[in-house]
Amino acid sequence: MGILEGEKVTKFFGGLAAVFDVDFDIDEGEIVGLIGPNGAGKTTLFNLISGSLSTTGGEIRYQGKRISNLKPHQICRLGIARTFQSVNLFGNISVFDHVFLGSICGTASRTKAVDARHKAATILELVGLPARKSELAKNLPLGEQKRLEIGRALATEPRVLLLDEVMAGLTATELNSFTTLIRQIRSGGTTILLVEHVMQAIMAICDRIIVLHHGVKLAEGLPQEIAKNQKVIEVYLGTDAYAER
């Protein structure tokens, strides 16, 4: 039994099954990649886990307890945090205050303001933004905005971190530093679930990969297995070039 489990998770939008009968079992400390074509249901699955959406069927369990229909803020307090596909920051709030807010509101037990400030400073160091702490979020370039979103999520002291396409739009060099950051986060004990299209990143950091297609789990396994999986190549990768690594 892993830290985050899903059993026959299903979500219907009217007649359309965005996610159908998906099972998953994530162990603590893993980095699991969630890939699939656009519209495969990856973000929907994230939304179901984080509480933005409620399941139509099936169950999601965190540390053995059912969380399927809790509200987002409750799930956050339990220890699951996320970032968003299109960066969802508080534009007119400063970088520091983003992380401060996450620390004060999102932790399982009450955090005092003074502790929250310390923690915010530490996290800003980790994500590489201490120099920008007074800057308003809307004035940051994309790469820094993504770091801030990660920092804000980390401030809530999650055991499980859901990252939704954080690597999109980054140069190869930025990708390297983000990969390092994610590894650092994992070594701190956080389990990471990663939706990505940037295959270099996925292949480099994930312990395991789950592939979704049309809302259904298509394949699951080690990166190398997935990279060679014919079905996955056909619907998603387009080539077996990723298998080289």
Place this chain on the structure above:
Amino acid sequence: MLNVNRLSLFYGKIQVLWEVCLRIDEKEMVAVIGSNASGKTSLLNAISGLLTPSSGTVEFLGKGIVKMPAYRIARLGISHIPEGGGLFPDMKVSENLELGAYIHAGEKEKRETLQRVYEIFPALAARAGQVARTLSGGERQMLAIGRGLMSKPRLCMLDEPSYALSPLLVMEVFKAVRDLRDRGTTILLVEQDIKRALEMADRAYLLENGRVVLDGPRELFLQSDHVRKAYLGL
């Protein structure tokens, strides 16, 4: 075909482009690369008339277009496909495409162009009646490019067509872009995926903080230490 000479652009008091020079000849594919906030999108916006530069000139087919309103620049034959597509979310695929052909009056011409776009992107044909908002990311990108093609442009400017697309779709999008080039459309490609951009383009310009720091054929870039370290992670 397109000649950008010492273009400078401000956002309020902040300068985002510094005397940028760029040239595209007919039937070329030129890439503009650089990280976020390097000014790539601003450059395209300045060329297509969405923003007015503070100094410098832009000549398209011999005409100066700096002071022209955007719709007239579009009529001259420049198609700007913005980052994210700029689609009309509540309109159907077919309606989005038809609006792309707005500047051409002829019904027959519109239908022919529509057919051709459907040939290039069969996925769009299958979803012709679907509302744009319900399309997935990759399909939206296809639609954006398709709509850009409807105006039968002389110059097609693509802003990060591969953003957030699955590897398979990235391949398809670039296949479509290559297809376009083979059909004779001149293309200006802004891309984050530098490797891909260099694979396809004849020439490239590297923008950093609003300045052109390197320009030339692909080999020049692949051999540059700076590019390898800062962008290709090598």
Place this chain on the structure above:
Amino acid sequence: MDYGKGLWTKSFFSSLLVLFLATLPFYMPPYTPLAVTSILMYVVLTVSWAMFCGPTRYMSLATATFFGVGMYTSAVLGERLPFPVVVLCGSLGSFFIGLLTGYICLRLRGFYFAIFTFGLNELVRNFVLWWEGRVAHTVGRWVVLVDSLTIYYYMLAIVVLTVLVTFFINRSKYGLILLSIGEAEEAASHIGINVTRYRIVFFALSCFFMGMAGAVMATKWAYIDPRIAFNPVLNFTPVLMALFGGVGKMYGPIVGAGILTLASEILLSRFPYYYMLLYGSLFIVIISFLPDGLVGLTGRWRRNRGTR
């Protein structure tokens, strides 16, 4: 936020202003406190409106409802209870109705929230009209009179209270929380903020002060009926004044309400025929040049964004 010098200066001048207003009756003709009372009323309504709607960007058009509830409390209880208690009851009445309203329109945002609140006012107005007519058998009510000086000091105290509460909210984590709800509500809920709870509580809090003002002002107007108490125009006036002054900074609503009320009094007395025309034009001109409201002026002049 680094208040530093700014905070001391502001506190100093604010205290000076309050002192000036408090001693007004001693050196101004009796009419002045009466006129200023109206201004104070608009300031309370605007500041309490902006307390919630400013940071969260929910546009409430139900100010008149909560103001009216306070008024009616005064009318009904005025004869039986001492004045301070009546005022408290009016505030609490509005508070609880605010809680109820907040709970009912939980799923609404943006435009829908605005329309709902506007409709709410109409609902309450007509309900009270019906009740008064059928159950209480009266059209309007007379309100126990209180002398104008007392009213003046009560309103001044309410202004000070409302402004202080707003100030302390903004400085505290709640200010940040409300701002985050206005910026990105979905993201806010994902970092542990119980958006529902904050929406309901702070909305009701703003209603509390509207009710307080209503309970006091009823004694000034002496006669109220549903049309007067739940006057729809009062739904919009605080919004306009807040936008005019600018919701970005805390003093924006105060300045906006003060200037617009003053302007309307002056215009009304000098140009009784063209008053509306001039008033409207003033509004349009300011908003065209300063879309952020009057506070935009200081923004341009100082040219640095303050953050916390």
